[in-house]
């Protein structure tokens with residue numbers, strides 16, 4: 001709350017220069033519209049800009065469409081599990097400079113961005129929030145300029161030839177809200193599928209799961225469609241579409257002042273944005289925010305470690321991970337292994353507890369084992385290691 005007040009005072013003077021109004025009075029009836037074009041291609045900066053505007057800008061009488069692009073990244077929803085949604089261990093090698101992993105503030109599933117993907121954020125006051133209206137703007141823009149007919153699916157994806165071209169998510173607060181969506185224009189589909197590829201790693205969780213769809217790029221329909229042209233095409237369609245007003249309980253057409261604005265997301269323009277960006281980049285936000293989950297794997301114990309080979313011989317390792325950290329590790333040891341004298345290496349298990357669920361925890365595990373381990377302990381250790389390595 002303190003942040004809001006501090007920033008509003010400092011920013012209002014700055015915005016006045018560009019004909020923006022911070023926290024305009026409720027008496028004003030007209031709704032202005034602006035298109036902000038972010039000059040950054042960095043996912044953390046752009047998510048910080050979105051968050052800054054959401055928290056600090058007054059959208060009561062001024063609606064904003066923010067248009068933005070990113071270098072390659074995977075963007076998971078606020079309540080998702082990155083180890084379940086993204087190919088974490090491969091992200092650094094998929095493209096020359098790697099694919100960033102980011103967690104956004106809105107809910108919903110995981111998407112891939114690169115410079116062949118355009119993002120659009122529609123900011124309004126909460127009582128003006130209308131996803132359908134926004135998607136219709138995009139639909140009309142594509143039809144008017146290129147004659148391309150998009151459909152709005154029941155899930156509010158935009159589709160073309162029954163394939164997805166756009167995914168949607170939203171942040172609804174008070175007094176402001178935003179609806180943001182992607183638009184696949186010429187994204188690298190191979191990188192997209194590699195970045196989101198996941199084999200079943202035995203994770204159980206209540207976290208939001210993504211809904212995989214067959215996707216299509218707009219350029220497959222018409223090679224003339226380029227992200228660089230869409231800034232203007234979508235921007236103008238938004239500005240020419242009359243804002244929805246709720247005056248007198250009905251829909252009213254409001255007056256508008258129109259304009260595009262290049263936005264440079266720095267602390268000078270948006271005091272405090274750097275701090276928001278830093279937080280979005282932390283391990284605590286990206287991984288630590290993951291809803292509680294368990295990861296389990298079963299392993300067949302080799303006959304030479306068992307006394308009785310007639311009974312089931314599966315060893316099961318289950319890790320409980322909360323706040324991205326290993327809270328507990330359970331071993332379910334088959335009777336044949338117990339009978340052979342295995343008691344379990346308690347140190348192996350307890351040394352993992354409290355550590356981040358990552359390769360780091362694996363290193364710690366190996367270190368704590370030391371050089372001398374019995375075959376049975378080694379088998380168990382290998383099983384635990386495989387659980388760690390599978391994500």
Ligand SMILES: Nc1ncnc2c1ncn2[C@@H]1O[C@H](COP(=O)(O)OC(=O)CCCC[C@@H]2CCSS2)[C@@H](O)[C@H]1O
Pocket residue numbers: 075104108109110111112113117119120164165166167168169180181182183184192196209210211212213214215
């Ligand atoms: N860029 C992009 N656009 C459209 N669809 C995509 C994209 N990347 C992946 N996918 C497909 O969507 C599903 C996930 O669908 P799902 O419906 O689960 O999730 C979404 O759509 C979320 C959209 C979030 C939009 C925000 C706007 C600005 S920051 S991110 C994925 O498995 C792929 O099949």
